[in-house]
Each structure stands twice: as C-alpha cells, then as structure tokens.
Amino acid sequence: MSVISRTRTEHYAENRAARGRLALVRIMALVLLFSASALYESVHLSSLSDNNVWVHLRTGAWMLQTHSVPHNGLFSQYSTLPWIDSHWAYDVLLAARYKMFGLRAIPLLLMFFKAGLAVLTFWLATEAKASFWAAVSLSAIAQYVIPISQSLPYALSVTFFGIELLLLESSRRTGNVKTLYALPALFLLWANLHPLFLLGLLLLILFVISTWIESWPRRSATNWLDREIRPLARQPVLIASACSLLATMVNPYAFRLFSAAYRTLYSAAGFSYFGEMRAMSFRQPQNYALMLLIMSAFLALGRRRSLRVFELLALTAATLLGFRIQREAWMAALIAVAILADATARIAKDRESQEQSRAWWEHAACAVVVTAILVLAALRLPHQDSLQARVSQSFPVKACDFIRDHALPQPLFNEYTWGSFLTWYLPEYPVAIDSRMELYGDELTEGYFKVIAGGERLDAYPALGNAQTLLLQKQSGIVKALTTLPALSSQYRLAYSDDLGAVFTRQP
Numbered sequence: 001m002s003v004i005s006r007t008r009t010e011h012y013a014e015n016r017a018a019r020g021r022l023a024l025v026r027i028m029a030l031v032l033l034f035s036a037s038a039l040y041e042s043v044h045l046s047s048l049s050d051n052n053v054w055v056h057l058r059t060g061a062w063m064l065q066t067h068s069v070p071h072n073g074l075f076s077q078y079s080t081l082p083w084i085d086s087h088w089a090y091d092v093l094l095a096a097r098y099k100m101f102g103l104r105a106i107p108l109l110l111m112f113f114k115a116g117l118a119v120l121t122f123w124l125a126t127e128a129k130a131s132f133w134a135a136v137s138l139s140a141i142a143q144y145v146i147p148i149s150q151s152l153p154y155a156l157s158v159t160f161f162g163i164e165l166l167l168l169e170s171s172r173r174t175g176n177v178k179t180l181y182a183l184p185a186l187f188l189l190w191a192n193l194h195p196l197f198l199l200g201l202l203l204l205i206l207f208v209i210s211t212w213i214e215s216w217p218r219r220s221a222t223n224w225l226d227r228e229i230r231p232l233a234r235q236p237v238l239i240a241s242a243c244s245l246l247a248t249m250v251n252p253y254a255f256r257l258f259s260a261a262y263r264t265l266y267s268a269a270g271f272s273y274f275g276e277m278r279a280m281s282f283r284q285p286q287n288y289a290l291m292l293l294i295m296s297a298f299l300a301l302g303r304r305r306s307l308r309v310f311e312l313l314a315l316t317a318a319t320l321l322g323f324r325i326q327r328e329a330w331m332a333a334l335i336a337v338a339i340l341a342d343a344t345a346r347i348a349k350d351r352e353s354q355e356q357s358r359a360w361w362e363h364a365a366c367a368v369v370v371t372a373i374l375v376l377a378a379l380r381l382p383h384q385d386s387l388q389a390r391v392s393q394s395f396p397v398k399a400c401d402f403i404r405d406h407a408l409p410q411p412l413f414n415e416y417t418w419g420s421f422l423t424w425y426l427p428e429y430p431v432a433i434d435s436r437m438e439l440y441g442d443e444l445t446e447g448y449f450k451v452i453a454g455g456e457r458l459d460a461y462p463a464l465g466n467a468q469t470l471l472l473q474k475q476s477g478i479v480k481a482l483t484t485l486p487a488l489s490s491q492y493r494l495a496y497s498d499d500l501g502a503v504f505t506r507q508p
Contacts, residue, residue: 023362030366035373037114042377047110049394052435055420060095069252073439075423077430083439084253084260089192090153103387113155120162128341138337145290146330157196162334164200168207180240184247191248195261204241210310211237263438269445276327294319297336300343311339395421396501413467432463470504
C-alpha cells in the first residue's frame with residue numbers, strides 16, 4: 001500500500017508540475033501576444049510621423065480653451081467655410097493627455113490601441129469557444145493584417161466595432177437579448193469619437209435583417225438554419241437598434257453629424273489621390289494574409305451543414321468594402337476571426353475547453369505582467385526634447401522656426417502632408433490646406449493636387465496665386481520648377497532650405 005500510495009503521490013506531483021509548466025507557457029504566450037506591438041511602438045515611435053494627429057491635437061486644445069465645439073474652418077485660410085468636427089471627443093481626449101504627458105501622449109495612445117487590439121481579437125476568439133492556441137494564433141494573424149501604425153481615432157473604431165461584434169455574436173449564441181441593451185451606450189461613445197460609427201450602424205442593420213430572415217424558416221419548420229443559433233425576439237432587437245440610432249444623435253451637432261461623418265470618410269478626391277482609399281494592389285504580404293484569412297472564413301461557413309445568415313451577410317459586405325477600400329479591410333478581418341474561432345471550437349477537445357475555463361488565474365497573472373511591462377515601456381519613452389527632435393525628422397520644424405523668427409509675410413501656401421502639423425506648430429499662419437477634406441471639399445482638394453503635379457498654372461489655384469510665403473518639400477517637382485524656370489524664379493526667392501523643406505517668398 002505504501003508503494004502504491006507513493007506512486008500515486010509521485011504521479012500527482014508530476015501532473016501538477018506539468019500543469020504548472022503548461023500554465024507558465026500560456027502566460028508567456030499571452031504576455032507576448034498582448035505587449036509585442038505596444039513595445040514595438042515604444043521603440044520606433046511611428047505615431048509621431050502621423051500626418052493627421054496634429055490637427056486633432058490643435059483642435060482639442062482649442063476646445064479645452066474655449067469650452068465649445070468648432071463650426072467653421074478653424075486654423076485655415078478658409079475660416080468662413082462650415083466645418084463639423086466629427087472627432088471632437090477624441091480631440092479633447094488627446095489634448096487633455098498632451099497637457100499631462102506632452103508629446104509622450106501620442107505614442108502612449110497608440111501603445112494603448114495596439115494592446116487593446118490584441119486583447120480584443122483574443123477575446124473574440126475565446127468568446128466563440130476556440131481553444132487557447134487557436135485563439136492566440138487568430139489574434140496574432142489579425143494584428144498582422146490590421147496594421148494600426150498611427151495614433152488616430154481610427155483605432156478607436158476598430159475597438160468599438162469589435163465590441164459590437166462581440167455583443168451581437170453573444171446574443172446569438174445565448175439567445176439573451178439583454179446583451180443588446182449595451183449597444184446604445186456603445187454608439188453614444190462611438191458617435192462622439194469617430195465617424196466610422198456609420199459602419200457600426202451598417203453591421204447593426206445587417207443583424208436586424210438576418211434576424212428577420214431567420215424567422216422565416218422557423219415559422220415554416222424548414223431546417224436549413226444553424227441549430228446552435230438561438231432565435232431572438234424581433235421586438236427587443238428592433239428596440240435596441242432604434243435606441244442605438246437615437247444614441248448617435250446625442251452629440252453637439254445632432255443629426256448633422258451623419259452627413260459630416262460621411263464626407264469625412266469618403267470623398268471623390270480621397271478616392272482619386274490617396275492610396276488607402278483604393279482597391280488592394282496585393283503588393284504587401286499583409287494583403288495576401290488577409291485574403292487567406294477571409295477565404296478560410298468563407299470556407300468554414302461553406303463546410304457547415306446549416307446556414308448562418310448574419311455571419312454570411314456581414315462577411316460578404318465587409319469583404320466587398322475592404323477589397324474596394326483597403327483602409328476598411330480590418331472589418332472583414334475581425335468578422336473572419338469570429339467565424340474561424342467558432343469553426344476551430346468544433347474540433348477542440350472538451351478537456352482543453354474545461355482547462356481553459358479553469359485558467360482564470362492565468363489571465364489575471366498575464367494582466368498584471370502586461371500592465372507592468374507597458375508601464376515600464378511608457379516610463380522609458382524619450383523626453384519632450386528628444387521627441388521634438390524625432391518629429392523634426394518627418395515635419396519641417398526648422399523651416400517653421402525660420403518663418404516665425406523672420407516674420408515672413410502671409411498668406412502661407414503649404415504642402416498638403418504638412419498642413420495638419422502647421423496648425424499645431426505654426427498656429428500664427430492659417431494653412432492653405434490640411435487633411436480635413438470635409439472642410440475643403442473636392443474642388444479645392446483636387447485643385448491643389450493638380451497644381452502641385454504641374455497640371456495647371458500656379459495662379460490657377462487661389463491659395464497659391466495669392467501666397468506671399470511658400471513652404472514646400474525640398475525634393476518636390478514644384479521646388480525644382482521654382483528654382484530652375486526663369487519665369488518662376490523671377491517671382492519667388494528661396495529664403496530657406498534644409499534636407500526636408502524649402503521656404504520661398506514672393507519677390508516684390
């Protein structure tokens with residue numbers, strides 16, 4: 001009996017040690033999954049090269065100072081044009097963080113967004129009952145194909161869309177409509193932070209349509225729907241959806257936010273001149289990885305013996321939109337993760353699922369370690385002067401200092417990609433153009449790009465024809481024309497030049 005007892009004790013100790021090693025491996029995997037992208041940003045500081053973040057920072061500072069929201073073209077030479085800031089709450093948040101942390105606030109926000117994306121995609125997979133390693137793999141793939149490289153409010157929409165998808169899928173699996181009652185609060189925040197809440201409403205519309213369609217065969221006893229999907233009463237779904245729509249109107253601009261949000265996201269000039277608005281060219285490995293992820297999700301739906309209407313509608317719509325506008329491809333990636341997680345859950349072993357349910361302490365330990373790592377990474381971010389020097393590698397800091405120190409005459413004509421930066425760093429000079437296409441409209445934006453490309457005379461664009469000071473990229477074609485063509489060099493004098501920018505003044 002003593003030998004048998006000792007053998008059992010040793011066997012129990014070995015199993016316990018094996019479980020401990022497995023738990024340690026899981027914790028290490030989660031720590032790496034949740035912190036790798038944020039740590040990468042803390043070293044490379046890619047968010048400081050963002051062309052758009054500066055106008056958000058400047059607008060947020062203006063709102064904190066005036067305690068009001070903008071209604072016209074602030075910081076622009078077209079100040080009389082109407083403008084609705086569809087990111088107003090994000091702008092205030094960014095400006096408040098800047099007052100606390102200085103330039104550190106920009107990479108800090110991106111670190112937070114990247115860690116949040118990792119947690120969100122892992123959560124999407126685990127909520128669908130995928131095995132641990134399947135969830136880790138899907139989350140890693142999603143992070144790879146959704147490259148959030150800049151600290152934009154855009155990343156907030158990815159997060160909100162994922163949370164909405166979680167709520168909708170949870171209600172379908174459990175049949176509990178109470179989950180949907182969180183949607184109005186979600187849309188209330190979303191509509192005040194970023195205009196992509198419109199895509200969230202599109203997903204909600206597809207959910208309502210699928211609920212309506214799935215009620216047909218249930219009434220007719222036709223068995224072609226997935227039995228794992230619990231039927232939802234249409235009335236609570238409609239009430240939650242209507243409340244969500246009403247919640248998006250609770251903002252300083254009321255219903256006018258909808259048209260402004262659409263103009264912010266989609267414009268004819270944007271489709272013509274910005275690569276992120278065009279169809280995928282499949283010149284990057286992420287594009288192929290995304291294609292394989294989506295194809296796998298469609299295959300997983302096709303291999304089922306029953307139909308999931310919502311998943312099919314959502315994945316189809318997101319795929320069509322994502323391959324037409326590559327900026328929006330993240331929608332298809334999140335939906336594909338949810339579908340593939342459910343598919344892998346069918347082949348996962350019950351033992352693994354039970355172990356995963358008992359591993360709450362692993363997640364708690366992981367949260368503590370990841371938090372500690374991110375805090376240390378945040379504390380090790382460079383100080384203000386070092387970050388300012390980093391910014392000067394992407395933006396014309398020295399040229400702006402020259403313009404300010406020498407009080408060069410206004411109005412100023414500037415490079416498009418520097419316009420947002422100038423609103424923050426050189427606020428004394430209203431910009432000729434910046435990234436707010438909803439303010440300038442298609443005509444002014446297209447006119448700028450035509451003149452810059454040499455398609456029209458310089459005086460054909462009023463902001464350039466009337467400008468007294470020009471701030472341009474050193475290597476641009478227009479700088480070469482201003483310095484080599486006699487007809488132009490007699491009108492403009494090169495006042496300053498460095499490796500990044502060139503400043504011209506109009507000859508008297």
